[in-house]
Amino acid sequence: MSVNTTDNLEALVEELARSVRRASHALAIATTDQKNQVLAKIAELCIERKAEIQRQNALDIQYAHEIGLSNALVDRLLLDDGRIEKMVQGIEQVTALPDPVGEEMERMNPPSGMDIRKIRVPIGVVGIIYESRPNVTVDCAVLCIKSGNAPILRGGKEAFHSNKILVEIISQALDECGFDPKTIGFIPTPDRAALNVMLKLDDYIHCIIPRGGEGLIRFVAENSTIPVIKHFTGICNVYIDADADKQRAVDISVNAKAQRPGVCNAAENLFIHDSVVGSHLPPIAKAMQDAGVELRISEELQSTLDLHKIPYVLATEEDFYEEYLDYIISIKSVDSVESAIDAINQYGSAHSDAIITEHERNARLFLRGVDSATVYWNASTRFTDGFEFGLGAEIGISTDRLHARGPMGLKELCTYKYVIYGKGETK
Amino acid sequence: MSVNTTDNLEALVEELARSVRRASHALAIATTDQKNQVLAKIAELCIERKAEIQRQNALDIQYAHEIGLSNALVDRLLLDDGRIEKMVQGIEQVTALPDPVGEEMERMNPPSGMDIRKIRVPIGVVGIIYESRPNVTVDCAVLCIKSGNAPILRGGKEAFHSNKILVEIISQALDECGFDPKTIGFIPTPDRAALNVMLKLDDYIHCIIPRGGEGLIRFVAENSTIPVIKHFTGICNVYIDADADKQRAVDISVNAKAQRPGVCNAAENLFIHDSVVGSHLPPIAKAMQDAGVELRISEELQSTLDLHKIPYVLATEEDFYEEYLDYIISIKSVDSVESAIDAINQYGSAHSDAIITEHERNARLFLRGVDSATVYWNASTRFTDGFEFGLGAEIGISTDRLHARGPMGLKELCTYKYVIYGKGETK
Numbered sequence: 001m002s003v004n005t006t007d008n009l010e011a012l013v014e015e016l017a018r019s020v021r022r023a024s025h026a027l028a029i030a031t032t033d034q035k036n037q038v039l040a041k042i043a044e045l046c047i048e049r050k051a052e053i054q055r056q057n058a059l060d061i062q063y064a065h066e067i068g069l070s071n072a073l074v075d076r077l078l079l080d081d082g083r084i085e086k087m088v089q090g091i092e093q094v095t096a097l098p099d100p101v102g103e104e105m106e107r108m109n110p111p112s113g114m115d116i117r118k119i120r121v122p123i124g125v126v127g128i129i130y131e132s133r134p135n136v137t138v139d140c141a142v143l144c145i146k147s148g149n150a151p152i153l154r155g156g157k158e159a160f161h162s163n164k165i166l167v168e169i170i171s172q173a174l175d176e177c178g179f180d181p182k183t184i185g186f187i188p189t190p191d192r193a194a195l196n197v198m199l200k201l202d203d204y205i206h207c208i209i210p211r212g213g214e215g216l217i218r219f220v221a222e223n224s225t226i227p228v229i230k231h232f233t234g235i236c237n238v239y240i241d242a243d244a245d246k247q248r249a250v251d252i253s254v255n256a257k258a259q260r261p262g263v264c265n266a267a268e269n270l271f272i273h274d275s276v277v278g279s280h281l282p283p284i285a286k287a288m289q290d291a292g293v294e295l296r297i298s299e300e301l302q303s304t305l306d307l308h309k310i311p312y313v314l315a316t317e318e319d320f321y322e323e324y325l326d327y328i329i330s331i332k333s334v335d336s337v338e339s340a341i342d343a344i345n346q347y348g349s350a351h352s353d354a355i356i357t358e359h360e361r362n363a364r365l366f367l368r369g370v371d372s373a374t375v376y377w378n379a380s381t382r383f384t385d386g387f388e389f390g391l392g393a394e395i396g397i398s399t400d401r402l403h404a405r406g407p408m409g410l411k412e413l414c415t416y417k418y419v420i421y422g423k424g425e426t427k
Numbered sequence: 428m429s430v431n432t433t434d435n436l437e438a439l440v441e442e443l444a445r446s447v448r449r450a451s452h453a454l455a456i457a458t459t460d461q462k463n464q465v466l467a468k469i470a471e472l473c474i475e476r477k478a479e480i481q482r483q484n485a486l487d488i489q490y491a492h493e494i495g496l497s498n499a500l501v502d503r504l505l506l507d508d509g510r511i512e513k514m515v516q517g518i519e520q521v522t523a524l525p526d527p528v529g530e531e532m533e534r535m536n537p538p539s540g541m542d543i544r545k546i547r548v549p550i551g552v553v554g555i556i557y558e559s560r561p562n563v564t565v566d567c568a569v570l571c572i573k574s575g576n577a578p579i580l581r582g583g584k585e586a587f588h589s590n591k592i593l594v595e596i597i598s599q600a601l602d603e604c605g606f607d608p609k610t611i612g613f614i615p616t617p618d619r620a621a622l623n624v625m626l627k628l629d630d631y632i633h634c635i636i637p638r639g640g641e642g643l644i645r646f647v648a649e650n651s652t653i654p655v656i657k658h659f660t661g662i663c664n665v666y667i668d669a670d671a672d673k674q675r676a677v678d679i680s681v682n683a684k685a686q687r688p689g690v691c692n693a694a695e696n697l698f699i700h701d702s703v704v705g706s707h708l709p710p711i712a713k714a715m716q717d718a719g720v721e722l723r724i725s726e727e728l729q730s731t732l733d734l735h736k737i738p739y740v741l742a743t744e745e746d747f748y749e750e751y752l753d754y755i756i757s758i759k760s761v762d763s764v765e766s767a768i769d770a771i772n773q774y775g776s777a778h779s780d781a782i783i784t785e786h787e788r789n790a791r792l793f794l795r796g797v798d799s800a801t802v803y804w805n806a807s808t809r810f811t812d813g814f815e816f817g818l819g820a821e822i823g824i825s826t827d828r829l830h831a832r833g834p835m836g837l838k839e840l841c842t843y844k845y846v847i848y849g850k851g852e853t854k
Binding site for chain 1 (some may be wrong): 456535536539543550629633648652654655656672675678682683686772794795800801804805806815816817827828829832833844846847848849852853854
C-alpha cells in the first residue's frame, strides 16, 4: 500500500474508520451463536493458514534482527507452532465465556411508572493501540468481537507483517460468517501520523485502549479526542500491621514482590508498623534476600538490619515513588494504620495494595481508606488480574477511575442503553 | 486576587488542585450522616447569607448590562429570593436521596475461591466546567459532596462574583462540619489560561464534566488529559411505523417536538412508513402546524401535504443532520423498520429515539437496532432525564458511551473498588 501524502493518509484512515463504524451495527446486534461462529472460524483459519502466518512473521523477525533488537525483544515477536497453538486455545476460552450483551442490568423505578430497563450493549467501535507482540492482535480482536465491538487495530512496526496477516484472517472469518469483512480495521502503516489521525476520529471510534509502555499511553492520552482507557503499570504496596501474623507477613510480602517482579501488580513498597519492626522485619528481610531482592530502607530500620547482619541500601524519598519492576523493594516504618493509609495514598498509584493483620478493625480501616482499585486483606497483590477475578479473560487492567477500574473483561467492553416500554406517554 | 504571570497562574491552579485532592480522601470515606450535615449547613448558610449573595450577584448583573448581554441572558444570572429558595429546595432533595457509596455491586466467583467484592466508591476529585447560571455552582457541588467527591469548579466570567460567594459558603459549611475547607476548589479567574492548566492536572483531578454549549465542550475534550464526560445536545428522532396507532403517532410526535423544543431530548426528525403517509401524515402535520412548527419535508411527501393544503418547505439532506432546538422538524418517509433504524443511526446523535407502533416484532427490532442511549416504544423522547428515570437528580445527560450513558445521577458520579478478604493466599 502506498501512502504518499498526508492528505491521502488522512482520507485513508478516515475512510477505514467510517467503514468499520458502518459495519459495527450488525455485529452489535449479532446473536451469541453468530459471534461464536466467527471465533471458531478464526481459530480454524489460524491453523489452516499457519504456514502463511509464519512466512509473514519471518519478515518481522528478519527486520528485528536487522535493526538490532535484543534477543528478548525478538523472541516476543516470534509466532512458532507453540504460540499459534496457545493463540487458538485463547480463542476457544473466550468462545466459552458468557456473552455480556443483552443482559438486563437494572430496572428503574421512575415516578411516571414507565417500564425502563438498563440493558448491556457493546460500546461500538474500539481502537486498540499496542506494541510488539503480534498475538495481541488476535487476543484483542477476539475479546472485541465476542462483546459485539468492531475493533480497529494499530500495532507496532516490529510486528507489522504478522499483524497484517492476522487481521486478514479475522476479516476473512467475519466474511465467511456473513459479516462485513470491514468489521475489523487495521491501520495499514506504522507511521505516527496515521495514529494521530486515528486519535481524532471521535465520530467513528468510541473508545481507545492503548496497551504498551508509559510513553505510548501518555502520547495517546494527550493526543486523543476519543475517550481513552489507560493501563499504566502500578506502584503497589504491602503494609505489615502491628497485629500481623509473622508467617503471613513473610509469605505475602515476598510473594507480592518477588514471584514475578516485572508485572504491574508486583509490590514496590513495604510499610511496617513500628511495634513489629524488631520481630517481623528480620524474617521478611531475610526471605527477600534469599529471593534475590535488594532492600532499600529508611534510616530508622538500619539498626534492626545491622543487628541481623542483613545487607541493605538506604532509600531516598524518591525511591518510594519508584516503580522498580525489578528485584528491589523500598521499606519504611509507620506508627499506625492511619499513617500507612496516608503513605499508600501518597506514594502508591492506586492499583493494588495489601494489609497483613489479624486485627479486623485495622483491616476495615485500611480497605476503606486506601483509595485503590484493589485492596487486599491478608492476600498477595499478585491476584489482580482478569483470570484471578473470574472474568475469564482480560483486555488489560485499567488504572483509570471512569468506566472500568482494575481488571477489564468482556463486561467492561460494554456500555448500556435504556429501553423504555411506553403506553403512549407524553410529557 | 492578583495573578500576574503565567507561571503564577500555573502554580496557583496546581496548588489548588493538590489541596483539593489531599482533602478529598476524608470526604470519600465520610458517612452518609456527615455528608448530609454538610448539605444541611450549606442550605442554612444560603439563607443566612442571602443578602451577601445578592450583593455579589448584583455586581455580575451590573457587568452583564455593561457588556450588553441580552435580557434573557441577564435573567439567567439573577439570584432573586425565589431562585435562592429553589436552590435550597434542591439541596434538600439531594439530601433525601440514598447514598450510593459503599454499596456492594457484585460478588465475584474467582477460581481461587477468594472473597472478592466490588464496592461503589466516589471517583475522587471531579472538575466541573460550566457557563452562565450561578445556581449550577450549588447544584453540582451538592451532587459531588453527596457522592463523596471533592469538586473543583470553574464557572463563566458572567457569574464570577456570584459563583465565588457560593463556593465560599460551601467551603464554610465543610469547615463547620469538620472537613477541610479546601475540599471544594474554585478556579479564581475566568481566564482561559487557567482552564488550560486545570485540564492537564490528571494527577489530582480524575474526571471533568463540562456543562455548556458545544464550543465549550469541544474545547474541553480537545485540551484535557483528564477523562471528560461529555454532555452534547441531541438529534432525536421519532419513527411512525406501518402499524402505528394514529392518535399515539400524533400525540407523541408533537409532544417530542414541540413541548419544549430548546432541550436536548426534543425530536428533530420524523420518519414515517410509506404505507401510512396518506393516513397519518396529515393529522401529524396539522397538529405540528397548530403548535407553530415549521415542516421541512422530503419531496415524496409533497403531494400529500399539497392535497391537505398544509404549508411546508422542502428539506435538504443537511436538514436531517441539523439540531434545530426550535419549532422546526424534518420529515422523510422510509420503506421499512430496517430503513428507519439505518436512517436514525445515520442522522441521529444516539441520544433518544422513539418508535410508534402496535407491532411487537417491529418494536423489538427498533429497540435493539437503534444504537442510542435511550430508545422508546410508544412514548415521547422528552422523558430522557434524571428525574424521569427515578435518579432523583442529575448532573447532566451523557452523550458518551464510556462510564455513564444517558442521565447521570449520584451513582454515575461513582467508580468502584475491589475489596478482597484473603486467608494468607499467595500466587
